[in-house]
Amino acid sequence: MSGTAKPMTGNDPILEIRDVDKAFGGVQALDRIGFALEKASITGLIGPNGAGKTTLFNVITGILAPDAGDIRFAGQSIENLEVHQRVALGIARTFQNVELFESMTALENILVGLYTRTRAGMIQSMLRLPRTRQEEARARDQAMELLNFVGLRDYAGRKSGDLPFGWQRMLEVARAMAAQPRLLLLDEPAAGLNMSETGHLGELIKEIRSQGITILLVEHDMSLTMSISDLIVVLDQGRKIAEGPPRAVQEDEAVMAAYLGKKANPTND
Amino acid sequence: MLRIRNLKCFYSRIMAVKGVSLSVNPGEIICLIGANGAGKTTLLSAVCGLLADWSGQIDFEKKSIKGLEPPAIVRAGISLVPEGRQIFAPLSVFDNLRLGAYTMYKKKAHAAVQQDLESVMELFPILRQRQRQPAGTLSGGEQQMLAIARALMARPRLLLLDEPSMGLAPMVVEKILEVISLLRSRGLTIVLVEQNALAALEVSDRGYVFETGAVVLQGEAGELLADKDVKRAYLGKDYGDFYDAG
Amino acid sequence: ANPAAGADSGKNPMKIGGIFSVTGPASFLGDPEKKSMELAIEEINAAGGVDGRMLEAVIYDTEGDPSKAVMAAGKLINKDQVTAIVGPSRTPTTLAVVPMVERAGLPFVSCAAGNKIVEPIKPWVFKTAQSDIQAVASIYAHLEKQGIDRIGTLTVANSFGESGREQLIEQAGDFGITVVRSESFGAGDTDMTSQLTKIRQEKPGAIICWGTNPGPAVVAKNVEQLGLDIPLYQSHGVASPKFIELAGDSAEGILLPTGKILVADLLPDDDPQKQVLTDYIDAYENKYDETVSGFGGYAYDAVYLLARAMAGTGGDKAKIRENLENIREHVGISGVFSFSQTDHNGLDPSAFVMVRITDGKWQLVK
Amino acid sequence: MDDKYLPAIYTAFALGIAFLGWRIDNAYYLQLLIFIGLNTLLALSLNMLMGYAGQISLGHAAFYGIGAYVTAILTTTYQVPPLLALPAAVGAAMVIAWIVGMPTLRLSGYYLGMGTLGFGMIVHIVLREWGSLTGGASGFVGIPPLKIGPVSFASSKSYFFLVWAVVLAMIILCRRIIDSRVGRALCAIHDGEKAAAAVGVNTRRLKLQVFVLSAGIAALAGFLYAHLIFFISPGSFGFMASIKIVTMVVIGGMASIWGALFGASLLTLLPEWLHAFSEFEMVIYGLILMVVMIFMPRGLTRGLVDIYERYRKTHDRQ
Amino acid sequence: MQELLQYLFSGMTNGAVYAVIALGFSMLYSSTDLINFAHGEFVMLGALCMVSLTAGAGLALVPAFFVTVAAVAAAGMLFERLAIRPVRHPEPIVLIIITVGASIFLRGTGMLIWGKDAHSMPPFLDIAPIDIAGARLLAQSVWILVIVTALAAGLHLFYKKTLTGKAMTACAVNKKGAWIVGIPFKWMVLLAFGLSTGLGAVAGASIAPITMSSYDMGTILGLKGFCGAMLGGLGSLWGAILGGFLLGILEAMGVGFVSSGFKDATAFLLLLLVLYVRPQGILGTAEIKRF
Numbered sequence A: 001m002s003g004t005a006k007p008m009t010g011n012d013p014i015l016e017i018r019d020v021d022k023a024f025g026g027v028q029a030l031d032r033i034g035f036a037l038e039k040a041s042i043t044g045l046i047g048p049n050g051a052g053k054t055t056l057f058n059v060i061t062g063i064l065a066p067d068a069g070d071i072r073f074a075g076q077s078i079e080n081l082e083v084h085q086r087v088a089l090g091i092a093r094t095f096q097n098v099e100l101f102e103s104m105t106a107l108e109n110i111l112v113g114l115y116t117r118t119r120a121g122m123i124q125s126m127l128r129l130p131r132t133r134q135e136e137a138r139a140r141d142q143a144m145e146l147l148n149f150v151g152l153r154d155y156a157g158r159k160s161g162d163l164p165f166g167w168q169r170m171l172e173v174a175r176a177m178a179a180q181p182r183l184l185l186l187d188e189p190a191a192g193l194n195m196s197e198t199g200h201l202g203e204l205i206k207e208i209r210s211q212g213i214t215i216l217l218v219e220h221d222m223s224l225t226m227s228i229s230d231l232i233v234v235l236d237q238g239r240k241i242a243e244g245p246p247r248a249v250q251e252d253e254a255v256m257a258a259y260l261g262k263k264a265n266p267t268n269d
Numbered sequence B: 001m002l003r004i005r006n007l008k009c010f011y012s013r014i015m016a017v018k019g020v021s022l023s024v025n026p027g028e029i030i031c032l033i034g035a036n037g038a039g040k041t042t043l044l045s046a047v048c049g050l051l052a053d054w055s056g057q058i059d060f061e062k063k064s065i066k067g068l069e070p071p072a073i074v075r076a077g078i079s080l081v082p083e084g085r086q087i088f089a090p091l092s093v094f095d096n097l098r099l100g101a102y103t104m105y106k107k108k109a110h111a112a113v114q115q116d117l118e119s120v121m122e123l124f125p126i127l128r129q130r131q132r133q134p135a136g137t138l139s140g141g142e143q144q145m146l147a148i149a150r151a152l153m154a155r156p157r158l159l160l161l162d163e164p165s166m167g168l169a170p171m172v173v174e175k176i177l178e179v180i181s182l183l184r185s186r187g188l189t190i191v192l193v194e195q196n197a198l199a200a201l202e203v204s205d206r207g208y209v210f211e212t213g214a215v216v217l218q219g220e221a222g223e224l225l226a227d228k229d230v231k232r233a234y235l236g237k238d239y240g241d242f243y244d245a246g
Numbered sequence C: 001a002n003p004a005a006g007a008d009s010g011k012n013p014m015k016i017g018g019i020f021s022v023t024g025p026a027s028f029l030g031d032p033e034k035k036s037m038e039l040a041i042e043e044i045n046a047a048g049g050v051d052g053r054m055l056e057a058v059i060y061d062t063e064g065d066p067s068k069a070v071m072a073a074g075k076l077i078n079k080d081q082v083t084a085i086v087g088p089s090r091t092p093t094t095l096a097v098v099p100m101v102e103r104a105g106l107p108f109v110s111c112a113a114g115n116k117i118v119e120p121i122k123p124w125v126f127k128t129a130q131s132d133i134q135a136v137a138s139i140y141a142h143l144e145k146q147g148i149d150r151i152g153t154l155t156v157a158n159s160f161g162e163s164g165r166e167q168l169i170e171q172a173g174d175f176g177i178t179v180v181r182s183e184s185f186g187a188g189d190t191d192m193t194s195q196l197t198k199i200r201q202e203k204p205g206a207i208i209c210w211g212t213n214p215g216p217a218v219v220a221k222n223v224e225q226l227g228l229d230i231p232l233y234q235s236h237g238v239a240s241p242k243f244i245e246l247a248g249d250s251a252e253g254i255l256l257p258t259g260k261i262l263v264a265d266l267l268p269d270d271d272p273q274k275q276v277l278t279d280y281i282d283a284y285e286n287k288y289d290e291t292v293s294g295f296g297g298y299a300y301d302a303v304y305l306l307a308r309a310m311a312g313t314g315g316d317k318a319k320i321r322e323n324l325e326n327i328r329e330h331v332g333i334s335g336v337f338s339f340s341q342t343d344h345n346g347l348d349p350s351a352f353v354m355v356r357i358t359d360g361k362w363q364l365v366k
Numbered sequence D: 001m002d003d004k005y006l007p008a009i010y011t012a013f014a015l016g017i018a019f020l021g022w023r024i025d026n027a028y029y030l031q032l033l034i035f036i037g038l039n040t041l042l043a044l045s046l047n048m049l050m051g052y053a054g055q056i057s058l059g060h061a062a063f064y065g066i067g068a069y070v071t072a073i074l075t076t077t078y079q080v081p082p083l084l085a086l087p088a089a090v091g092a093a094m095v096i097a098w099i100v101g102m103p104t105l106r107l108s109g110y111y112l113g114m115g116t117l118g119f120g121m122i123v124h125i126v127l128r129e130w131g132s133l134t135g136g137a138s139g140f141v142g143i144p145p146l147k148i149g150p151v152s153f154a155s156s157k158s159y160f161f162l163v164w165a166v167v168l169a170m171i172i173l174c175r176r177i178i179d180s181r182v183g184r185a186l187c188a189i190h191d192g193e194k195a196a197a198a199v200g201v202n203t204r205r206l207k208l209q210v211f212v213l214s215a216g217i218a219a220l221a222g223f224l225y226a227h228l229i230f231f232i233s234p235g236s237f238g239f240m241a242s243i244k245i246v247t248m249v250v251i252g253g254m255a256s257i258w259g260a261l262f263g264a265s266l267l268t269l270l271p272e273w274l275h276a277f278s279e280f281e282m283v284i285y286g287l288i289l290m291v292v293m294i295f296m297p298r299g300l301t302r303g304l305v306d307i308y309e310r311y312r313k314t315h316d317r318q
Numbered sequence E: 001m002q003e004l005l006q007y008l009f010s011g012m013t014n015g016a017v018y019a020v021i022a023l024g025f026s027m028l029y030s031s032t033d034l035i036n037f038a039h040g041e042f043v044m045l046g047a048l049c050m051v052s053l054t055a056g057a058g059l060a061l062v063p064a065f066f067v068t069v070a071a072v073a074a075a076g077m078l079f080e081r082l083a084i085r086p087v088r089h090p091e092p093i094v095l096i097i098i099t100v101g102a103s104i105f106l107r108g109t110g111m112l113i114w115g116k117d118a119h120s121m122p123p124f125l126d127i128a129p130i131d132i133a134g135a136r137l138l139a140q141s142v143w144i145l146v147i148v149t150a151l152a153a154g155l156h157l158f159y160k161k162t163l164t165g166k167a168m169t170a171c172a173v174n175k176k177g178a179w180i181v182g183i184p185f186k187w188m189v190l191l192a193f194g195l196s197t198g199l200g201a202v203a204g205a206s207i208a209p210i211t212m213s214s215y216d217m218g219t220i221l222g223l224k225g226f227c228g229a230m231l232g233g234l235g236s237l238w239g240a241i242l243g244g245f246l247l248g249i250l251e252a253m254g255v256g257f258v259s260s261g262f263k264d265a266t267a268f269l270l271l272l273l274v275l276y277v278r279p280q281g282i283l284g285t286a287e288i289k290r291f
């Protein structure tokens, strides 16, 4: 499932965000945001509700066009690429409000996730040549593997909309992984998971990183974010107010005031 | 205040709640915890009338609510903050709040509504700032605050909260837990479904632990916090092989 | 094959199929047609049938839809095994079933106006409704007498209006008439003042409207509304008392060609059709308790023509067809029919008379 | 229905067709079955677009009409052999679908319905008004019977086999698409278009592709229709015809290949049965539509399954 | 100039009719998220009831008008109660097909009651056409204009100012949400159907004097009204009015400057172009959907 073939240099940024602006009417959702993600790292993106985190995800994935600024992926500007092209390049995501294809089974959801990594078009599907069949069989194997990876193997045939909320989130992670991303954007993956499930998710995310995939994580559960992130970026009202390793950010006055609150020491419970 | 006996809930052929009994006393905060898919949301849906396909007994203030539809239940004094928020996206934040008080308006309690509007916006100042904005454009957390505020607008006596902290910043979670305690001190009874069991149990009086549609454990919040199994399954990092259990 | 069949055939009824748009947009045609067909068959049976055999009607509704007409024709031919078919009410439905009856070899008498039906001649296909050719000719003859030579036309956007417009344009030259403007309207339109305004710009001497109710009534009202002070001609498509009711005061002075049925009581006693017409009107109005329209006669004539052609054939379709083609001087509701190898409509312009609406009544125009 | 039973089902289907063709001689019943076949093609075509991809079309009869008129004009006016007219008819519909689809498919929901409805109306009006080419409102006469090489399809029976062979072929093709990468992506678009794009599906292109495919199948039905009744008129391809196709799809069951067959059968046969009620036909027809939808909102195919499930549920609980 | 004015008048006459009908569509949509394909048939019922009550039963105009509207609204509510509410998992398309069934049913019923012929009735007030610079407008058209404006203003106030109006909107956008805050969802839908079909009846009753009424008049009127509603933007009341008038005027101009045969095609073409530029209709708001 590994996305990167090149050797990891460690300091070569996979994603660079430069001076990105986005406003909705009077609300300045993103205000000259800029930071970079290192390959195979986990970056936690935190900030109060309405800080602009999801908006930034939408801008990176191409769902929203930024008012200004530039986004470079693997050294290349992706400004003019459409949403699906960015996925093909290797940017996959999950959604804060869970956007599964509800009438489809868990397995089918993953298979759709494999869309950019398979080829068969309409004509090939009609003809169903041996090559198409092989591709289909391979896709199914991969999809089952991914379901197994997030622990949903036994629910492959269940309609995704009927799954409990937490499992839906895991399914979304698996679906995003199916795109064989180089960069994975996770929008509050732990919301709705209980603590033990959250812990499991943390392990999963680390394992994904170990495959060389870069992760940008939005998560309000500090026990998770602080414990697995290599770097934390903090937004508030569209502005970046802090950036640094978890320890430093936790002690940052501005961050405490805007986001963490007084008894912010969640890592040691 | 609320008494549930041998409740079984169905989604066509699937039985999602398998004979649950619980009770809530006036002025209590009750916490329901449990893994994903354990049936907590389903139980709340049955209580507030959204789910009609159940058997057993649900009594609110000694009266059965069987066959009642949500509007009647809201009028009886139960409000729900649902999973997924269910706000009215194209309507303004302000209108969402006013509609929360729909039953109050129907009781001609305009002055009370005015008061409540003030007090919920006091509780969540961001809502005041965003009054005129279509609710659908709020950020996730802002929407969650709106959903809670809207439920309060009906002046319920029993408030059902389905994962109110989901997606909220730590500060806001704290705030909401505070609010919950505050509301209780004003005489509100609360049923709280939470994944953040640690925090939830801290503000609760008693708790029930759900697993695959049944109550497997119940007790004082403090006892549960100390319970080894609960700790292992819902609080600690030792998540073991949860998925086999689920 | 069965020798008993021959003996029995004296009692077996002969089936005639009917396909009409009993419901749907052309129900004002199909409904009286269906009723008239039933009436005609009842009368013929009461008079002893054809060669002692009773007639039986099998009638289906097309709703004005060609596909449904085809299904109905297929059912009549193959399932009910009828001897002959009295045809659909409209041109498209008729044209849709023509290939079937041609292939099946079945006498077929349509009730629709379109000239395409019998032009070119198809062996098995006949029709009883007057063609637009004659209607246009009557109007143009009248215009010529008035000395009007510039006209505007306003036709409904369906087969009836289209075929009317074609004839209006085609025959104009023969009468020294110029069509200065041709406009059309939708069958369900509620206001035609735009079209009339556009026609008015060309300052025509008369306006000819071609359509079936209720559109032409709206046109009549709009002409009055705009204060257009030129004669308005309508087609035989509105030839029923309904039109006067709908157009109300605006109907005053409108001219149109119609079969004689509308003015049966005004006809001179020596008119060959007078007797047939009054009998039909009485019978129809007695049986159905509603005023007769100008359209049911198409089916009534068709049944009588078929009955006449069936006599002595024992149900042999080819013979019926041949007899039909040789009918001369059959006095019917829509005119006096004389079919021939080159004419499967069998009517001449005398089938029409021009009428004017005066004081809410039809009046013969000489 | 599981993949592995499909060959058996197809075989059974083919045998069923052969059996019916062998047993039925009455041209009326054959004709009825032919119409069911044509309507199945139409329902199938729209089901791909509406049932699977979730893109409503209220103007689908336009493609049906284009298929019919192109072959009519080519084979009659220009004496082109039907075998060449077929690709032209289907191709023309597909090209038009491609051109129209590009802007129209950007619309969604009722607006897409409106866009396709408008397109359908425009086609209808053009067919009606362009008299010199199409024969105008009175219709186009004299379409020749279908003859492909030495094989003539003039008899009802041969046409029956032709139409149903085409239906079976199209069912197989559509089914294959559904069960493929493309089919899944279509369903994903149905469930959430933006989400599908965010997962990497080129939604715009895929929607256009399925629209074009759907137009092609509808045009094929139109081609067969023209050579079946030898006469066509614009009235058969208007708004009501489009609505009827939508009704067939929904009554049969959205997103179900066999639903298309059920829906087409019911809506073809129903009027035939209701003839007996004459004046009351419309009232009863409307009532039946309503009642079926009220009690089987997921269409006939799943409606029966649902009823069974409901029975099982009450049964299981005892 | 006189011509242009006359086209405009003609367009306004038709447009006003389309506008009232569009209003009914839009109103129902904004309260239930549903398009009622039988709406045209309710217009037909309104027209024919009006004709029967005045010309047939000899009732005076004003009572006849109110009886008509009340009767048709009651029929609409009955329809909701019997055919819409019982549907178990109402997907929009299923409800649409039910309304298509209803339209056929109502047309059939109309035919059984009023027969296949068209009917007419005199205008509300017997006044000569109004002459402005040589162009003429029927007094009845002015009536319709007045009625449209009054209705739109009334509905606008209802939706923007009253709680019931807001509650209706809430029902359309989120049924579950509406339910849990205590809005009597079913009653709201019933009310919405009553209002919307009542509007249909108003349209029918006011056009009966200009046009001829028959059992099958509903289809085309419904279609045009639907287009008007879409053009203006579903759910927007002023949009419906604007859309209706625009459609009427486009048609009239289409007759005047293109060709009467292609007038509908011209109108539809422009409508498509508008939708391509503004996929949510002129005054409609784009669906709010964010991730």
Ligand SMILES: Nc1ncnc2c1ncn2[C@@H]1O[C@H](COP(=O)(O)OP(=O)(O)OP(=O)(O)O)[C@@H](O)[C@H]1O
Pocket: A024, A025, A027, A029, A047, A048, A049, A050, A051, A052, A053, A054, A055, A056, A096, B137, B138, B139, B140, B141, B142, B167, E290
């Ligand atoms: N489409 C939109 N129209 C108007 N305002 C919007 C829109 N989308 C987002 N906003 C506003 O932009 C701000 C940033 O929203 P965003 O969803 O990015 O926040 P967030 O950081 O993800 O918050 P949360 O943690 O609560 O999910 C919010 O104030 C929101 O109200």
Ligand SMILES: Nc1ncnc2c1ncn2[C@@H]1O[C@H](COP(=O)(O)OP(=O)(O)OP(=O)(O)O)[C@@H](O)[C@H]1O
Pocket: A162, A163, A164, A165, A166, A167, A192, B011, B014, B016, B034, B035, B036, B037, B038, B039, B040, B041, B042, B043, B083
């Ligand atoms: N609409 C539905 N149809 C069928 N099954 C459902 C439906 N909704 C829920 N279920 C099933 O019912 C069971 C209980 O679900 P419920 O949502 O009540 O769990 P929960 O305890 O609230 O979980 P979570 O913590 O994820 O919110 C699950 O197994 C779920 O799959």
Ligand SMILES: CC(C)C[C@H](N)C(=O)O
Pocket: C029, C089, C090, C091, C111, C112, C113, C114, C129, C160, C212, C236, C237, C238, C295
């Ligand atoms: C009014 C009739 C003369 C119409 C004619 N039967 C037609 O073909 O439509």
Ligand SMILES: [Mg+2]
Pocket: A053, A054, A055, A096, B139, B140
């Ligand atoms: Mg967010």
Ligand SMILES: [Mg+2]
Pocket: A165, B040, B041, B042, B083, B162
């Ligand atoms: Mg839940």
